[in-house]
Amino acid sequence: MTSAATAEPEGGIDGAGRSESQGEPYDVVVVGAGPAGSMTAGELARRGVRVLLVDRAEFPRPKVCGCCLNPRALATLERTGLGGLASRLGAVDLTAMELATAGRRASIERPLGVALSRDALDAALIEAAASVGVEFLPGTTASLRPGLPDTPRVVRLQRGDRAWDVRGRFVVSATGLTDGLLPVENRATPATGAKLGAGAIAPVAPSGYEPGRIYMACGDGGYVGLVVLEDGRLDLAAALDPDAVRDAGGIGRLAASILATASLPPVPGVAGLSWKGTPLLTRRPARLVERGVFRVGDSAGYVEPFTGEGMAWAVAGGEALAAILADAVAGLETRPDRRWDLAYRRRIARRQLTCRAVSRVLRSPWMTRGLVRALGLGPSLARPFLAIMHKAT
Numbered sequence: 225m226t227s228a229a230t231a232e233p234e235g236g237i238d239g240a241g242r243s244e245s246q247g248e249p250y251d252v253v254v255v256g257a258g259p260a261g262s263m264t265a266g267e268l269a270r271r272g273v274r275v276l277l278v279d280r281a282e283f284p285r286p287k288v289c290g291c292c293l294n295p296r297a298l299a300t301l302e303r304t305g306l307g308g309l310a311s312r313l314g315a316v317d318l319t320a321m322e323l324a325t326a327g328r329r330a331s332i333e334r335p336l337g338v339a340l341s342r343d344a345l346d347a348a349l350i351e352a353a354a355s356v357g358v359e360f361l362p363g364t365t366a367s368l369r370p371g372l373p374d375t376p377r378v379v380r381l382q383r384g385d386r387a388w389d390v391r392g393r394f395v396v397s398a399t400g401l402t403d404g405l406l407p408v409e410n411r412a413t414p415a416t417g418a419k420l421g422a423g424a425i426a427p428v429a430p431s432g433y434e435p436g437r438i439y440m441a442c443g444d445g446g447y448v449g450l451v452v453l454e455d456g457r458l459d460l461a462a463a464l465d466p467d468a469v470r471d472a473g474g475i476g477r478l479a480a481s482i483l484a485t486a487s488l489p490p491v492p493g494v495a496g497l498s499w500k501g502t503p504l505l506t507r508r509p510a511r512l513v514e515r516g517v518f519r520v521g522d523s524a525g526y527v528e529p530f531t532g533e534g535m536a537w538a539v540a541g542g543e544a545l546a547a548i549l550a551d552a553v554a555g556l557e558t559r560p561d562r563r564w565d566l567a568y569r570r571r572i573a574r575r576q577l578t579c580r581a582v583s584r585v586l587r588s589p590w591m592t593r594g595l596v597r598a599l600g601l602g603p604s605l606a607r608p609f610l611a612i613m614h615k616a617t
């Protein structure tokens with residue numbers, strides 16, 4: 225994937241690693257080009273704001289994720305002019321969820337959004353942002369220069385052994401769970417008992433896994449979600465208890481044992497797939513706006529992914545933050561920090577509380593078994609559960 229324009233200077237750094245700040249400040253520098261960063265950058269550019277988007281990865285890149293865009297995420301894409309994006313990429317309509325635990329299964333038939341690989345989705349969101357004027361720099365790690373004033377912020381960029389500085393009137397941290405733009409002492413700390421995330425992709429979905437269905441296996445050490453992607457691969461994403469991972473001898477082994485005890489169809493070689501882990505999942509930073517940096521997406525706080533809506537929060541957050549920062553750039557908003565705090569609480573934090581409650585239920589094996597049994601008794605019993613999980617507004 226190519227960048228729309230490059231903000232990289234011709235020069236580089238001197239032997240001591242110093243460089244001069246380059247050119248005019250950007251209105252906004254957005255660090256992290258996952259769904260939160262691309263949405264923020266694209267929505268800002270659509271409003272005429274000069275934006276630089278930076279990511280340390282080269283795209284397309286894989287990402288640990290259940291790859292399910294729920295109706296809330298699709299509604300945000302629609303509102304922001306990206307309604308056709310998922311279907312253009314061949315996203316698979318999701319029409320059912322199968323919940324499995326301790327040999328019991330219950331299925332819930334209902335439209336649940338779409339399944340789409342993160343390599344395809346994230347690259348397409350970046351392209352959409354670039355098409356409205358966002359300058360994009362892949363393969364570039366950003367960090368904050370310490371000891372400098374908050375306005376304009378100076379962001380150090382590093383690609384390979386070259387480093388240079390850019391300035392932004394506003395800086396957005398959309399760096400995901402690593403919260404890696406800010407110095408260590410300002411980063412979000414994980415909640416006690418938080419699970420770790422893990423994911424792998426099997427090259428071909430084995431028999432027993434149908435496209436259009438989400439399979440969720442719940443066991444003592446956590447849960448594993450499986451979904452067939454648009455190209456026939458099987459995505460596996462898990463939230464696991466770190467102690468259980470250690471006791472099982474690794475992520476793959478624990479995932480294999482959860483699938484086996486839940487009685488989902490076997491995934492050949494599941495323990496040996498190339499599993500990737502994430503930092504501990506449930507976390508919230510002390511402040512949403514820190515040292516003049518606005519957090520959005522997972523960087524602003526995250527809860528366990530059972531309800532599959534981190535991407536919905538990321539894009540809705542990006543849409544809302546862009547409107548606020550565009551007003552601030554135009555001189556129409558003097559306290560963007562306060563407005564973002566309020567908007568975040570209203571649009572995202574409340575919803576995360578509900579998801580946290582769902583995750584607590586699913587933490588307890590006997591509660592999960594009770595839920596599966598209840599769902600098995602009749603489809604009407606599934607309605608309140610699904611209403612919580614996939615509320616469209």
Ligand SMILES: Cc1cc2nc3c(=O)[nH]c(=O)nc-3n(C[C@H](O)[C@H](O)[C@H](O)COP(=O)(O)OP(=O)(O)OC[C@H]3O[C@@H](n4cnc5c(N)ncnc54)[C@H](O)[C@@H]3O)c2cc1C
Binds near residue numbers: 364
């Ligand atoms: C196991 C699991 C399953 C999940 N399942 C689902 C699901 O089915 N549906 C759903 O909606 N959500 C799901 N989620 C949540 C979803 O993956 C996240 O909420 C979503 O990716 C958040 O987007 P983001 O843009 O905030 O961060 P990310 O997508 O993590 O993007 C952050 C970007 O920042 C870049 N970056 C980080 N630090 C720097 C730096 N210093 N300089 C430059 N770049 C940097 C990274 O390279 C990365 O590209 C799941 C999460 C997990 C862990």
